Amino acid sequence: xxxxxxxxxxxxxxxxxxxxxxxxxxxxxxxxxxxxxxxxxxxxxxxxxxxxxxxxxxxxxxxxxxxxxxxxxxxxxxxxxxxxxxxxxxxxxxxxxxxxxxxxxxxxxxxxxxxxxxxxxxxxxxxxxxxxxxxxxxxxxxxxxxxxxxxxxxxxxxxxxxxxxxxxxxxxxxxxxxxxxxxxxxxxxxxxxxxxxxxxxxxxxxxxxxxxxxxxxxxxxxxxxxxxxxxxxxxxxxxxxxxxxxxxxxxxxxxxxxxxxxxxxxxxxxxxxxxxxxxxxxxxxxxxxxxxxxxxxxxxxxxxxxxxxxxxxxxxxxxxxxxxxxxxxxxxxxxxxxxxxxxxxxxxxxxxxxxxxxxxxxxxxxxxxxxxxxxxxxxxxxxxxxxxxxxxxxxxxxxxxxxxxxxxxxxxxxxxxxxxxxxxxxxxxxxxxxxxxxxxxxxxxxxxxxxxxxxxxxxxxxxxxxxxxxxxxxxxxxxxxxxxxxxxxxxxxxxxxxxxxxxxxxxxxxxxxxxxxxxxxxxxxxxxxxxxxxxxxxxxxxxxxxxxxxxxxxxxxxxxxxxxxxxxxxxxxxxxxxxxxxxxxxx
Amino acid sequence: xxxxxxxxxxxxxxxxxxxxxxxxxxxxxxxxxxxxxxxxxxxxxxxxxxxxxxxxxxxxxxxxxxxxxxxxxxxxxxxxxxxxxxxxxxxxxxxxxxxxxxxxxxxxxxxxxxxxxxxxxxxxxxxxxxxxxxxxxxxxxxxxxxxxxxxxxxxxxxxxxxxxxxxxxxxxxxxxxxxxxxxxxxxxxxxxxxxxxxxxxxxxxxxxxxxxxxxxxxxxxxxxxxxxxxxxxxxxxxxxxxxxxxxxxxxxxxxxxxxxxxxxxxxxxxxxxxxxxxxxxxxxxxxxxxxxxxxxxxxxxxxxxxxxxxxxxxxxxxxxxxxxxxxxxxxxxxxxxxxxxxxxxxxxxxxxxx
Numbered sequence: 001x002x003x004x005x006x007x008x009x010x011x012x013x014x015x016x017x018x019x020x021x022x023x024x025x026x027x028x029x030x031x032x033x034x035x036x037x038x039x040x041x042x043x044x045x046x047x048x049x050x051x052x053x054x055x056x057x058x059x060x061x062x063x064x065x066x067x068x069x070x071x072x073x074x075x076x077x078x079x080x081x082x083x084x085x086x087x088x089x090x091x092x093x094x095x096x097x098x099x100x101x102x103x104x105x106x107x108x109x110x111x112x113x114x115x116x117x118x119x120x121x122x123x124x125x126x127x128x129x130x131x132x133x134x135x136x137x138x139x140x141x142x143x144x145x146x147x148x149x150x151x152x153x154x155x156x157x158x159x160x161x162x163x164x165x166x167x168x169x170x171x172x173x174x175x176x177x178x179x180x181x182x183x184x185x186x187x188x189x190x191x192x193x194x195x196x197x198x199x200x201x202x203x204x205x206x207x208x209x210x211x212x213x214x215x216x217x218x219x220x221x222x223x224x225x226x227x228x229x230x231x232x233x234x235x236x237x238x239x240x241x242x243x244x245x246x247x248x249x250x251x252x253x254x255x256x257x258x259x260x261x262x263x264x265x266x267x268x269x270x271x272x273x274x275x276x277x278x279x280x281x282x283x284x285x286x287x288x289x290x291x292x293x294x295x296x297x298x299x300x301x302x303x304x305x306x307x308x309x310x311x312x313x314x315x316x317x318x319x320x321x322x323x324x325x326x327x328x329x330x331x332x333x334x335x336x337x338x339x340x341x342x343x344x345x346x347x348x349x350x351x352x353x354x355x356x357x358x359x360x361x362x363x364x365x366x367x368x369x370x371x372x373x374x375x376x377x378x379x380x381x382x383x384x385x386x387x388x389x390x391x392x393x394x395x396x397x398x399x400x401x402x403x404x405x406x407x408x409x410x411x412x413x414x415x416x417x418x419x420x421x422x423x424x425x426x427x428x429x430x431x432x433x434x435x436x437x438x439x440x441x442x443x444x445x446x447x448x449x450x451x452x453x454x455x456x457x458x459x460x461x462x463x464x465x466x467x468x469x470x471x472x473x474x475x476x477x478x479x480x481x482x483x484x485x486x487x488x489x490x491x492x493x494x495x496x497x498x499x500x501x502x503x504x505x506x507x508x509x510x511x512x513x514x515x516x517x518x519x520x521x522x523x524x525x526x527x528x529x530x531x532x533x534x535x536x537x538x539x540x541x542x543x544x545x546x547x548x549x550x551x552x553x554x555x556x557x558x559x560x561x562x563x564x565x566x567x568x569x570x571x572x573x574x575x576x577x578x579x580x581x582x583x584x585x586x587x
Numbered sequence: 588x589x590x591x592x593x594x595x596x597x598x599x600x601x602x603x604x605x606x607x608x609x610x611x612x613x614x615x616x617x618x619x620x621x622x623x624x625x626x627x628x629x630x631x632x633x634x635x636x637x638x639x640x641x642x643x644x645x646x647x648x649x650x651x652x653x654x655x656x657x658x659x660x661x662x663x664x665x666x667x668x669x670x671x672x673x674x675x676x677x678x679x680x681x682x683x684x685x686x687x688x689x690x691x692x693x694x695x696x697x698x699x700x701x702x703x704x705x706x707x708x709x710x711x712x713x714x715x716x717x718x719x720x721x722x723x724x725x726x727x728x729x730x731x732x733x734x735x736x737x738x739x740x741x742x743x744x745x746x747x748x749x750x751x752x753x754x755x756x757x758x759x760x761x762x763x764x765x766x767x768x769x770x771x772x773x774x775x776x777x778x779x780x781x782x783x784x785x786x787x788x789x790x791x792x793x794x795x796x797x798x799x800x801x802x803x804x805x806x807x808x809x810x811x812x813x814x815x816x817x818x819x820x821x822x823x824x825x826x827x828x829x830x831x832x833x834x835x836x837x838x839x840x841x842x843x844x845x846x847x848x849x850x851x852x853x854x855x856x857x858x859x860x861x862x863x864x865x866x867x868x869x870x871x872x873x874x875x876x877x878x879x880x881x882x883x884x885x886x887x888x889x890x891x892x893x894x895x896x897x898x899x900x901x902x903x904x905x906x907x908x909x910x911x912x913x914x915x916x917x918x919x920x921x922x923x924x925x926x927x928x929x930x931x932x933x934x935x936x937x938x939x940x941x
Contacts, residue, residue: 262902282903285670345635349720352670417882420901427721427887431633441797444882 022221022232024246031113032095034239036247039556041574043245046252047554049567050264050273054226054257058212059203060183061133064142066563069181071229071255074570075117076183077215077238079108079127080176084560084568087368087472089176093122093184093215093238094164103171103516110162116186117219117234118210124158129187129194131156139199145479145486146178150514171514173521174473186213205229217248217571228256239571249574253567260418268549269294275557276549277566280421281352284547291549299559301546303356303365306469308422309538310337310413310429314490315458316498327403327411328461332391334536336384339377340432343542350424351544358540360533361480365543365561366472369522371529384436401437410439411461414453417444422464425541429464454489464541465489469563474512474525481509481528490537501535601938605931612924619737622730623692625704627713630731631888632690634712634722637663639671639908642717650677657682662711671907681711696734717910719898723888725910729917732890736879737921739806739891740872744864746810747871748817752860755821760829760848770822773815781812785878798885805884809874817863821856828852858936865929869922876918892918 024043027033055068060076063069081092091097094108114122134141135153147154150170157165168175189211193202203212209220215238218231231253239247256273258264265283268276271294279287279298288298312328327333343357356363359377362370377383392404401409413429415422426442433440445453453460467487470476479485483497483506497503505528512524533540548559548566556572559565618625645658659682661675687706694700707713715726758769785808792804828834834851842850872892878884879893880900887894895914899905 262900265902282901286903286907342635349635349638349722423887424720428633428635430888431631431721442887444886 022219022235022251024233024237025235027240027244027246028113031238032111033246034091034095034111035244036239036241036572038241038569038572040241040243040245041249041555041572042577043249043251043574045250045575046254047250047275047570047573047575048254048256048273049275049277050258050267051255052258052260052264054255055205055229057204058207058220058223059200060185060214061139061141061143062200070564070567071231072183073181073216073564074218074231074253074567075212075214075216075220075234078179078182079110079184080179082177082180082471082562084562084564085558087562089180092179093127094179097176099175103173103175104168106166106168106175107159108164108166110164111238112162114215114238115236116188116213116215117236118186118189118213119236120186120188120213122184122186122215123161124164125161126184126187127164128156128158129191130182130185133185133190133194133199134182136199138197143182146476149175171516172475173513173515174475177471177473177475180471184215189213218253221252226257228254230254237571241572248571250570253570268296271295271551274551274554275566277564279547279549281350281354281544281547284354284549285352287549295553296549296551298547298549300354301548301559301561301565303363303543304469304546304561305363305366305472305543306466307358307361307363307538307543308425308464308466308541309358310341310541311454311463311465311489311538313458313460313462314498314537315492327409330391331535332387333393334539336387336391336436337433338536338539339380339384339387340436341429341539341541342379342432344379345432346425346428346542349428350421351542354545354547355542356545357542360529360540361468361477361538362529363468363543368472369474369525371526373526374529374533381435388436395437399437400439408439409437410441412441412443413462413464414443414445414450414460415464416447416450418447421544422466426464455492458492471562474509474521474528478509478513481505481532499535501531505531601931601934605928605935608924608927608931612921612928615921615924616737619730619733620695622727622734624694624700624702626692626724626727626730627689627703627706627715628724628727629690629692630723630728630890632723634718634724636665637673637712637714637718637722638720640673640712640714640718640722641908642910643712643714644675645683646680649680655680655682659683660707660711660713663714681707683707683713716913717908719895719911720904725895725913728890728895729892729914732892732895732914733917733921735802735885735889735891736872736875736893736918737868739802739809739875740868740870742806743810743813743871743874744867746806747813747867748860748864750811750814751817751863752821752856754814755818756825756848756853756856758818759822759825760844760852762826766822770819773818776812776815779812781809781874782877784808784812785883786881798889801885805875805878809871813867813871817860817867820859820863824856824859825852828855858932862929862932862936865925865932869925872918872921 051067051070053067055071056065057063057068058072060072063072078092079094080089080097082088083090093110093114095111097106097108099106110124110127116122131154133139134143135147149168149172152169155167157167159165190199190202193199205223205225209222212220217234217237219234221230221232223229233248233251237247241247256267258267261280261283264276265279265287267273269287284298291298312334314329347353347355347357360371360374364370388401393409394402396402403409413426415426417423423442423444430440430442450463454463454465467480468477479487482488483494483502488494491498497506508524508528508531512521512528515521515524546559546561546565550557550566553576555574555576556569558569560568640663643660643663645660647658648654659680661677662679662681663673664676666672666674683705684707685705686702688701689703689706691699691701714724716729717725719725719728754769758766788808829852834847837847837851875884875891876893876896879891880897882897884893885891892914898911904911
């Protein structure tokens, strides 16, 4: 009996020890913590989220895919953050910042006394080191492009341990937004690897939790390849609630790798996961049928910021078929295609009505930047035929469309085979264009094979893709619209603008980038949108609504239109009392 | 069901069973061949106001309780509150007419016609097996899809059996190193993971391959991979036949190889070939279905049973629209028909050899 009691005591001690390691540390007087608004919650619980695929890396500098960023983002923090709810910038690791009058110099004051998740201090050296890594050409960070302003990298200078100065080569509108999602790295853990040129190999998915630290609300606990990654509370996180309790509330955050969206829905319905991030409209309707019994709530946040479009290959690389560019580079051909596409049909059949049709690159939900005066021409096959006739096309006896050289119009549209929505859009467009006598083949390809064709080999006719969704500001779009941009998909690698309108677009986008006044910037971007809509480098189709779901007992859940839609305030999420704190917590 | 089948196998003679299975299959194939006539609509024509309409109900008794000799349907209208939910509008009956004018098609792929077996007047629609995501009539798609799926199965079987007969005969008849090498190659083919082979072949193809080319390529690959089993069986039969006494006797009278083969050896292989054919057709139909299901077969908007079943990969379709399983029913009926036939052939073969 005595021995048993002794054993129990030992277990208790051990148990409390292991708990203590990740239990929230009391706030120190020298720590400049951020106080968040929002409901005051209670500690405990494990939040399980389903993910379609596992991350490729845990390295925030090299991660390019959404899955990796979703996980990494919860373990890292940035200097200035875009609040996903208000879409405005707010202080994060930097408690304040000041811009010089000409908008070129930014001085950031860091919070004092903060510690990384491994209890090491955070200061200006970490910031300078982080930017050094992001800007290093050898690392090939996808964020590097954003940090090049006016052709020159941003200069970073340490003023003192808690002050950093950033100097831009030219004024840059909304410059503080570029700090968002740039994870601050622990110099004490990474500098050695960086100097030994093995930075890109560290922090892969096999990394031991001890070698990984960040400033985010969670830190790595363990990673089971192919199954799940378990994050635990960062006991030194720098935010607290109104009652001065250190966040996050949750003990654990678990990402469960379930395979695909269908599996995500099933796991959510079964109660295995607590959050359903971006469900498609049909599954949303399916879930809504038993939302009452299922104990979960569903949210339709309205149109997303992304745009889906039909892309014609206008690259002048040696195409496999010589007659191809002649059609696609004719504006009237593209206009005819645009006029024939039944956008309402796409919204209805593909997105079950939970989407809006698009005629430009800015979603109507981006009210700050959308050009309201863009025309929304109704679908008209008549108009399409007139345009084609004017462009020298004619119809054969059997209704097939022929170009001026009596060549029948036949091309293929490639789509990602894993994206059901886009495959459906392609089938609808195929049917629409068959009414104009065009013979269109839909070719579903594995996503990487598709990217390879679009970005590398240019071996395709047309593709259905989607872009945007990251931020409401126009600047992240520079890559897409500048003729030299790396996502200038219709014609990659232009050394100078291939057409007059592309030259005009370059000019407008450059001008808006350095314009600091919103009104003037808006006018410039409105014009840019007009140029885009008039010249149709992309035939815009629709933007789906953002649909998410969460267990009813999950409090402080405030899904947002900006990515990450559901977990952006994960530090504030908690399970309500009496609800079984770990609902959806069986990994 | 099971007991029923056992009863029939006990009570029916093998000959009657063969005949019954063959007749059912002839009927089913006839339906597929004349699918254009039987189908009320075009397989690819989209009807975007009517996605996922459940199968149209045929009525004999109207809302007032009057009996109609000619069956009729009500128009399906979507419910305002629910998405993809429909109800019958009982305002007007639309009687089913026979031999109606409709979209053009080719009878058995040969003669142009526009007469369809049945139809209803617009605006009513008749979806015997419901409609799909794009409002396409699934019944028509199953019939047209059957042409592709069964066509692929039959042609691929033809290729497999011809190859199997040729190589098996050579191997069994000439023996020695010919036999040895052909049989080793056959073993190689037997262990080939054909699904991965097809995946690889498909990946190497250019994008611009037309549906017709895809179709024949599929058939060629499926057919040429499967020759090994029939070849081994044929070889066995040939091997035993060529050492029979009457063969030796005819040799003694100076018969040539080709005479011996035609007159004495090959007739023994027909039973094996027929049984193999009946086994291979459903197997190859399922192979086509598998490939199309995985997106490696024919692409939209062409229907094939595999394409139609691929809709079920979406969870919401799987649990919400039961009529999307209809192509699977067609597949099951055909497979059972062929397997019954194979069974009967096999029994007959045994009784002959015994």
